[in-house]
Amino acid sequence: MPRYLIYAEGQFGTPASKTGNSVVRYSADRVAAVLDSTQAGSTAGRLLGVGGVIPVVGTVAEGVARGADALLVGIAPPGGNIPPDLRAVIQQCIARGMEIWSGLHAFIGDDPELSAMARQRGVTIHDVRRPPSGVPVGSGRVRDIDSTVVLAVGTDANIGKMTVMLQLRTALRARDVRAAFAPTGQTGIVIEGWGLCVDAVVADFIAGAAETVTIQASRDADIVLVEGQGSILHPGYSGVSLGLLHGSLPHALIACHQPSRDTFRHNPWLRIPPLRDVIALHESMAAPLRPARTIGVSLNTVELSDRDARAVIARVAAETNLPTTDPVRYDITPLTEAIVTFDRERRQAGSRL
Amino acid sequence: MPRYLIYAEGQFGTPASKTGNSVVRYSADRVAAVLDSTQAGSTAGRLLGVGGVIPVVGTVAEGVARGADALLVGIAPPGGNIPPDLRAVIQQCIARGMEIWSGLHAFIGDDPELSAMARQRGVTIHDVRRPPSGVPVGSGRVRDIDSTVVLAVGTDANIGKMTVMLQLRTALRARDVRAAFAPTGQTGIVIEGWGLCVDAVVADFIAGAAETVTIQASRDADIVLVEGQGSILHPGYSGVSLGLLHGSLPHALIACHQPSRDTFRHNPWLRIPPLRDVIALHESMAAPLRPARTIGVSLNTVELSDRDARAVIARVAAETNLPTTDPVRYDITPLTEAIVTFDRERRQAGSRL
Numbered sequence: 001m002p003r004y005l006i007y008a009e010g011q012f013g014t015p016a017s018k019t020g021n022s023v024v025r026y027s028a029d030r031v032a033a034v035l036d037s038t039q040a041g042s043t044a045g046r047l048l049g050v051g052g053v054i055p056v057v058g059t060v061a062e063g064v065a066r067g068a069d070a071l072l073v074g075i076a077p078p079g080g081n082i083p084p085d086l087r088a089v090i091q092q093c094i095a096r097g098m099e100i101w102s103g104l105h106a107f108i109g110d111d112p113e114l115s116a117m118a119r120q121r122g123v124t125i126h127d128v129r130r131p132p133s134g135v136p137v138g139s140g141r142v143r144d145i146d147s148t149v150v151l152a153v154g155t156d157a158n159i160g161k162m163t164v165m166l167q168l169r170t171a172l173r174a175r176d177v178r179a180a181f182a183p184t185g186q187t188g189i190v191i192e193g194w195g196l197c198v199d200a201v202v203a204d205f206i207a208g209a210a211e212t213v214t215i216q217a218s219r220d221a222d223i224v225l226v227e228g229q230g231s232i233l234h235p236g237y238s239g240v241s242l243g244l245l246h247g248s249l250p251h252a253l254i255a256c257h258q259p260s261r262d263t264f265r266h267n268p269w270l271r272i273p274p275l276r277d278v279i280a281l282h283e284s285m286a287a288p289l290r291p292a293r294t295i296g297v298s299l300n301t302v303e304l305s306d307r308d309a310r311a312v313i314a315r316v317a318a319e320t321n322l323p324t325t326d327p328v329r330y331d332i333t334p335l336t337e338a339i340v341t342f343d344r345e346r347r348q349a350g351s352r353l
Numbered sequence: 354m355p356r357y358l359i360y361a362e363g364q365f366g367t368p369a370s371k372t373g374n375s376v377v378r379y380s381a382d383r384v385a386a387v388l389d390s391t392q393a394g395s396t397a398g399r400l401l402g403v404g405g406v407i408p409v410v411g412t413v414a415e416g417v418a419r420g421a422d423a424l425l426v427g428i429a430p431p432g433g434n435i436p437p438d439l440r441a442v443i444q445q446c447i448a449r450g451m452e453i454w455s456g457l458h459a460f461i462g463d464d465p466e467l468s469a470m471a472r473q474r475g476v477t478i479h480d481v482r483r484p485p486s487g488v489p490v491g492s493g494r495v496r497d498i499d500s501t502v503v504l505a506v507g508t509d510a511n512i513g514k515m516t517v518m519l520q521l522r523t524a525l526r527a528r529d530v531r532a533a534f535a536p537t538g539q540t541g542i543v544i545e546g547w548g549l550c551v552d553a554v555v556a557d558f559i560a561g562a563a564e565t566v567t568i569q570a571s572r573d574a575d576i577v578l579v580e581g582q583g584s585i586l587h588p589g590y591s592g593v594s595l596g597l598l599h600g601s602l603p604h605a606l607i608a609c610h611q612p613s614r615d616t617f618r619h620n621p622w623l624r625i626p627p628l629r630d631v632i633a634l635h636e637s638m639a640a641p642l643r644p645a646r647t648i649g650v651s652l653n654t655v656e657l658s659d660r661d662a663r664a665v666i667a668r669v670a671a672e673t674n675l676p677t678t679d680p681v682r683y684d685i686t687p688l689t690e691a692i693v694t695f696d697r698e699r700r701q702a703g704s705r706l
Contacts, residue, residue: 137589139620203559204552206592233641236490238599239559242585243592267492273641281637288586288626 001193002070002099003032005063007089011075012036012056013047019103020074022187024051026166030191032068033057035089060092070099072190073108081106087114094118100125103186103197128189129200131209138207140289142249147218148343151250152228152298155257155278157237157265160328161228162188164254164298164335167327169225171336177343180221182213184244188227198247199229199240206240210247223343226250232282235267245282246289252342253286253294254335255279255322259312260303276320296338297324354546355423355452356385358416360442364428365389365409366400372456373427375540377404379519383544385421386410388442413445423452425543426461434459440467447471453478456539456550481542482553484562491560493642495602500571501696504603505581505651508610508631510590510618513681514581515541517607517651517688520680522578524689530696533574535566537597541580551600552582552593559593563600576696579603585635588620598635599642605695606639606647607688608632608675612665613656629673649691650677 006024008017012034024031024044033055034044040058044051057063060071071093077083082090082104090100090108094117102108107127109115118125142149150168152161165181166188172179181188183195196213198206210226217224226248230237257275264270272278279294286292297316301309309326317324323334359377361370365387377384377397386408387397393411397404410416413424424446430436435443435457443453443461447470455461460480462468471478495502503521505514518534519541525532534541536548549566551559563579570577579601583590610628617623625631632647639645650669654662662679670677676687 137619140588140622143622199555199557201556202552203554203556203593203596204590206556207589232595232638233599235493235599235642236560237557239592239594239596240556241592242595243556246586246588246591266490269493269496270642277641284634284637285585288630289588289623 001030002101003067004030004070004072004101005032005060005068005093005098006034006072006074007086008034008036008074009085010036010038012039016076017074019076019187019190020072021048022162023072023074023191024048024054027191028052028054033063033066035060035063060089060096064096068098070101073100073102073104076104082108082111090114091117094121094123097121097123099123101128101190102126103128103190105129128186128195129197131201131205132196135196135201135205135212136208137204138211138243138247140249141211142214142247143290145215145218147221147224148252148346149214149224149226149248149250150252150254150339151226151245151248151292152254152256153241153245153282154228154231154255155272155275156261157230157234159256159258159261160298160300161256164256164327165225165227166191167332168335168339171332172223172339175336175340177223177340178221179223179225180217182217182224182226182248184210184213184227184229198244199237203239206243207247210244214248223339228256231264232285233273233278234264235270242285245286249290250286250292251346252339253282253292254296254298255282255294256298256300257316258300259316260301275316279320293342294322295342296335297322298335299324299326301326301329354383355454356420357383357423357425357454358385358413358421358446358451359387359425359427360439361387361389361427362438363389363391365392369429370427372429372540372543373425374401375515376425376427376544377401377407380544381405381407386416386419388413388416413442413449417449421451423454426453426455426457429457435461435464443467444470447474447476450474450476452476454481454543455479456481456543458482481539481548482550484554484558485549488549488554488558488565489561490557491564491596491600493602494564495567495600496643498568498571500574500577501605501699502567502577502579502601502603503605503607503692504579504598504601504645505607505609506594506598506635507581507584507608508625508628509614510583510587512609512611512614513651513653514609517609517680518578518580519544520685521688521692524685525576525692528689528693530576530693531574532576532578533570535570535577535579535601537563537566537580537582551597552590556592559596560600563597567601576692581609584617585638586626586631587617588623595638598639602643603639603645604643604699605692606635606645607649607651608635608647609651609653610669611653612669628669632673646695647675648695649688650675651688652677652679654679654682
């Protein structure tokens with residue numbers, strides 16, 4: 001696995017460096033340093049609240065001195081082009097023989113100058129949003145695997161679906177459960193070092209991509225935790241979310257919700273329906289292919305006080321009659337228990353057939 | 354508009370030449386001849402049952418003599434490559450200055466030899482599955498147009514969604530209604546000479562593509578008839594279908610169904626749910642963004658006897674309480690009336706606000 005120097009020039013710790021922030025949060029041991037000359041000398045812990053003493057450095061050389069052997073482009077520049085400053089850093093890293101990892105929409109490997117340089121230096125460029133060749137059209141192949149498949153779904157995009165699945169993976173493994181995380185988006189892929197961006201494939205292949213990544217994750221796992229994407233009601237991304245549902249064919253769903261959010265991301269005209277309605281819609285849309293049961297609720301209470309957060313968790317638990325928590329802020333055990341119990345009951349029911 | 358020589362070598366009249374067959378069926382006046390040397394001398398009417406005296410010819414020269422000024426690739430070769438025979442025909446056509454229209458997954462314009470030849474000759478290659486640049490992420494922009502939007506949805510793929518909308522367009526225009534067809538797939542695009550393949554864009558842009566084509570079709574139309582794709586329950590294509598629903602934001606739906614079909618296309622493991630359930634699911638999935646009412650049912654009874662077809666139409670009409678017909682086989686008026694009535698009531702309700 002690579003040890004990253006995360007490029008976040010001028011932006012580390014802001015939402016603009018989301019990919020970088022997430023890697024620090026979930027794979028701190030994979031991060032050697034963060035490159036942001038405007039905040040050099042500080043630490044991830046100080047700027048982000050996580051990542052402890054991971055240093056913020058001002059040059060590639062300092063990052064290498066801290067042990068980095070790969071560059072991770074941790075920002076998403078507007079317009080999709082490669083800004084001059086980033087280009088210069090990529091060139092320096094290639095010259096040093098460092099791998100390049102990027103989740104940009106503009107593929108670094110398609111840049112004539114950078115790709116020629118990488119080829120000459122023998123350096124691999126990982127454009128994680130580039131769809132692999134040979135992704136099939138979805139056809140329910142997940143029915144052939146034995147693993148219990150759990151998918152995170154949500155009332156909106158960017159609401160904590162990846163987060164809860166990564167934390168569940170950690171919590172399940174701590175209980176010696178063979179659980180795997182199936183990365184379906186760029187941040188998840190960078191964290192795991194493999195996966196498939198289901199929103200980056202040609203539309204006809206969304207479900208096939210979801211199938212592929214679910215089956216691959218199941219090889220060494222009894223429980224596959226599939227990273228969710230978007231929302232089946234999001235005006236821009238609903239197609240990706242439904243293809244992911246019908247490709248991964250989950251047995252169980254974790255419903256993710258942010259109680260303080262009223263309207264869909266980037267769509268202030270559209271109110272988010274009540275959580276119970278969204279849960280019912282997911283189950284209705286899954287059922288004709290393979291019934292999926294919602295077994296827990298993961299709330300993102302980041303904008304609420306401790307008191308309000310605890311109150312909303314209690315209220316949602318009562319309304320949905322489901323184990324409910326904020327897995328970042330409070331104990332994740334209710335969700336871990338829900339998965340372990342569901343998996344056991346499913347296998348017992350199967351063995352009785 | 355181009356006058357096509359339809360390439361269907363060895364396959365005209367079979368399902369393999371679906372694109373070619375459909376263009377003959379709906380745009381016979383745009384077809385000069387069909388190229389299929391194995392059936393040269395015959396006519397479209399004799400081989401396909403439609404298209405009357407459109408001649409089947411054995412050479413490009415004969416097609417040109419019949420008035421063709423463009424080649425339409427009317428088949429879909431397996432594997433996506435350009436077979437040698439087709440390549441030779443494309444070269445002949447480019448040499449004669451004929452436009453090339455293709456719905457192949459492999460873009461003819463990306464073939465170095467053919468694209469260089471076309472450039473040199475000043476010939477345009479229309480790869481209708483190539484996504485245009487600048488397609489936005491969907492964001493509900495269709496709410497800004499005044500037209501009544503009607504979308505064909507279905508219990509499965511390949512069930513008559515394009516057909517009913519093309520026939521409704523003709524029937525509505527015959528009543529002096531300003532109706533437009535919004536092409537969302539390769540056959541519709543070739544027939545209309547414009548449009549956008551919503552299943553060929555990158556997954557994040559399905560809804561945005563649907564928005565774009567709906568808004569464009571609305572410019573000169575009071576009623577926009579959006580070509581449907583797939584089914585929101587199809588294991589391979591559901592994401593495309595939902596993105597199309599949430600991008601086009603229809604006011605009304607025409608539900609398409611083939612009563613003689615039991616399982617989903619290419620997915621014999623999966624039974625098609627009852628039509629009423631599929632209608633309810635579509636309305637549930639549309640409602641949070643913009644309520645859509647199903648106003649008619651279009652049945653594909655091609656595999657049934659006249660007696661059985663009439664019986665099933667009566668049964669479905671009773672079950673759904675909706676105007677129901679097979680628009681190819683019987684009178685389309687029940688659906689035309691349903692749209693005209695819906696449009697009038699919608700505008701009256703709007704003016705009362």
